[in-house]
Amino acid sequence: MKVASVLLVLAMFILVFKMYSWVKSGRMSFTQSIFWLFVWASMGFFSIYPQYADLIMNMFSMKRREFFIIFTALFVVYFKVFNVHGDQLDNSRKIRDLYQALSIVSFQLDTLKKENDIFKKQNRST
Structure with missing residues (x-):
């Protein structure tokens, strides 16, 4: 695993805890938090397993x-x-x-x- 992938996963966990505090304080709705959790989780997943991103790219005929x-x-x-x-x-x-x-x-x-x-x-x- 690359250093950038590890940093991205750590940043994702920090943002999840920050998001939890925002939901708890009412600065962010639960629906918004689920959306951003999905975005961050997918970024973390594709940074750890880039071969799955390549698989999706091939499904849509993208070369880069x-x-x-x-x-x-x-x-x-x-x-x-x-x-x-x-x-x-x-x-x-x-x-x-x-x-x-x-x-x-x-x-x-x-x-x-x-x-x-x-x-x-x-x-x-x-």
Whole structure:
């Protein structure tokens, strides 16, 4: 095993423990941690066993490992951008729903204030 492979595996273990602390503190969601754990585990696996990376490269008719790494990185980036876009749409929907609920509560509060003012006026006149 090469020195770079050992360092990559050690870095993966350090990042896993760091990720655990982020999940525990709420800075990272569990789903995000599973995704990054999968990415780091695959990097560690392919650094220890490069022959499996070569096997996958041959399945996709790639001749150079650099192209395989670049295409894999682009796929990961595309996947993350797609997930972030989906989360953004979901957050926009939640904000819209909260705004509507706040508008309804504000309207009800204004109505209650008007009714309270009318009730106070009636009590003063009697």
